Amino acid sequence: MSRREKAWWLVAGLAIVVYALFPVAWIVSLSLKGSADLANGQFLPTKLSWSNYQLILTGGASDLFLPALRNSFGICLIATAISCLLAMFAAYAIARLDFPGKKVILSTALAVAIFPVISIVTPLFNLWRQIGLYDTWPGLIIPYLSLTLPISIWTLSAFFREIPWEMEQAAQVDGATTWQAFRKVIVPLAAPGVFTTAIIAFFIAWNDFVYGIVLTSTNAARPVPAALGLFSGESQFEQPNGPIAAAAVIVTVPVVVLVLLFQRRIVSGLTNGAVKG
Amino acid sequence: MTATTLPPGQKQQPTAALPRRISDRSRAERRLGWMLAGPAFVVMLLVTAYPILQAIYDSLFDFRLTDPKNRAFTGLSNYAVILTDRIWWVSLGVTLLITIVTVVVELVLGFALALVMMKALSAIRPALRAAILIPYAVITVVSAFAWKYAFGLDSGFVNSWFSWLPGVGPNTDWFGGQWSALFVVCLAEIWKTTPFISLLLLAGLAQVPEVLQEAARVDGATWWQRMTKVTIPNMKAAIMVALLFRSLDAFRVFDSIFVMTSGANNTESVSFLAYRQTIARLEIGLGSAVSVLLFLSVVLISALFIKGFKVDLSSTRGEA
Known part of the structure; x- marks a missing residue:
């Protein structure tokens, strides 16, 4: 590669970094603007101010934001754990065992993944009110499985196909049962794949907005995206922009850290098996 | 346990001495397969198939949550209302x-x-x-x-x-x-x-x-x-x-x-x-009808891709 060509690819790479970071940088900058700066029409604040963060973490908006943060973490973690557990067994069966219905399960996962969330949520809205699941954690965890379970099944089956199965057979030769071979040999080999799947499933649950606004009404279960979306409408503050930006930064930081730490695995998880190798 | 030590490719090899053994094993494998994959399968069905069936049912009624007593079966009239309303076509146009x-x-x-x-x-x-x-x-x-x-x-x-x-x-x-x-x-x-x-x-x-x-x-x-x-x-x-x-x-x-x-x-x-x-x-009937139409559009788009462009979905996402 000539030096000129190298420089050219470097510039293109830089453009990608700017593309990816620009809106994130903007929301960070906005969150650091004091009320005097908010409407200055500029990208950067003239003076750094932590007042927006104070407002949502300790001030008047903290009773809206902090419960939402707790709900989001709790609900998404539980939904991720359940779907990973279910998907682990399903993906093992799909990747390893020979049984009719394998195709049915994978096609169902595909169909569920492309299902319009709005079509699920309208009947649930009515049902949840009748059976008392409206505005509760289980009331969100159950529908979240429709988001996290299909992608967990795909991603994990793709990972499980890469596992050297001879080792399982070796264990079986040594007298292990199918179940023992699964637990003692395959689980440790599969752990990285399960971990990656969990991150991706968590992202998807964390991103949900539709279930969050429709199936909750109070701090009891409302997750962060829904709280943010409704905050603008019913807030007592003159300018909700600053506090919303600060809250947006706080919920974005953990996912960005996860991405930076595990980028290689996440990319292989997202694309592994999506395109046949 | 001779059958289990063979690599998967040779499992089905017909050997005169072992036919019963192999079918036993494959039956056990089948059962284990459904035992492992079954729960995930059932959960997926419960969280999607049930709601869409409920939505189809609800869409046939004139039903407001603010006025639950006057729920009345109206057949397909919700669909007629939607499909003759400009709002639906504008929203469909915007979405497309x-x-x-x-x-x-x-x-x-x-x-x-x-x-x-x-x-x-x-x-x-x-x-x-x-x-x-x-x-x-x-x-x-x-x-x-x-x-x-x-x-x-x-x-x-x-x-x-x-x-x-x-x-x-x-x-x-x-x-x-x-x-x-x-x-x-x-x-x-x-x-x-x-x-x-x-x-x-x-x-x-x-x-x-x-x-x-x-x-x-x-x-x-x-x-x-x-x-x-x-x-x-x-x-x-x-x-x-x-x-x-x-x-x-x-x-x-x-x-x-x-x-x-x-x-x-x-x-x-x-x-x-x-x-x-x-x-x-809170127009459950009308809203459900819109949900069903949205669902049908998604099915239509997928069918278009799979039949029209011959997208082979069996080669995607985890299928061996």
Whole structure:
């Protein structure tokens, strides 16, 4: 590669970094603007101010934001754990065992993944009110499985196909049962794949907005995206922009850290098996 | 336990002494398979098949939550109401416009990003990969707020940065008109979801055999010829899968519209219409009918892709 060509690819790479970071940088900058700066029409604040963060973490908006943060973490973690557990067994069966219905399960996962969330949520809205699941954690965890379970099944089956199965057979030769071979040999080999799947499933649950606004009404279960979306409408503050930006930064930081730490695995998880190798 | 030690390929080998043993084993395997995969399968059915059946049922009634006593079976009249209403067609038009514009732009932009990542020096590749994952990981609502505030009259910088463009001034209200508002919605969607497409395309690019590229180069093909005659035909499967997933995803657009315009100025999408009927107006019957129509549209789009473009979904996502 000539030096000129190298420089050219470097510039293109830089453009990608700017593309990816620009809106994130903007929301960070906005969150650091004091009320005097908010409407200055500029990208950067003239003076750094932590007042927006104070407002949502300790001030008047903290009773809206902090419960939402707790709900989001709790609900998404539980939904991720359940779907990973279910998907682990399903993906093992799909990747390893020979049984009719394998195709049915994978096609169902595909169909569920492309299902319009709005079509699920309208009947649930009515049902949840009748059976008392409206505005509760289980009331969100159950529908979240429709988001996290299909992608967990795909991603994990793709990972499980890469596992050297001879080792399982070796264990079986040594007298292990199918179940023992699964637990003692395959689980440790599969752990990285399960971990990656969990991150991706968590992202998807964390991103949900539709279930969050429709199936909750109070701090009891409302997750962060829904709280943010409704905050603008019913807030007592003159300018909700600053506090919303600060809250947006706080919920974005953990996912960005996860991405930076595990980028290689996440990319292989997202694309592994999506395109046949 | 002789049968278990054979590699999977030879398992079905007919040996005179063992036929019963093998069928026992395969029966046990079958049972274990359903025992392991069954719970996930049942959960998936419960959280989707049940609600859509309920929605189909509800859509046949005139049913308001504010007036539950007067629930009455009205057959298909909800559908007649919707399909003869301008609001439905506007929302369908808006949804189709957003879907087509974002998917086309994302495909081109995503391909460019994938090419850069493919060719980029290995030293900066991890940095690029991490950077491109950030829009994917940012919550859609957060991205919508970022773009809304950037273009907004009260706190934005876009108007002052781009005041040199004709038609843009300090008082340009981007969310005051249908076209300008949809432009910003598309921009936010494109920013957020292009990385996903480009990662799928990158995986496809990596599978184009290098020998084909070399052969074309030796034969004197230009860069453009190699791209259109070798690279793109060889990654058609990856392109189609990316297109299908993104089209269906774009067709469900809701979050950005909720945050940016709340459907004002004819910017309502089909999902938003269903939400407004059911949740805001508590018209369960009408809202369910819109949900069912949305569901049918998604089925139609998938069928179009699978039959029309021959997208082979069995080659995607985990199928051996």
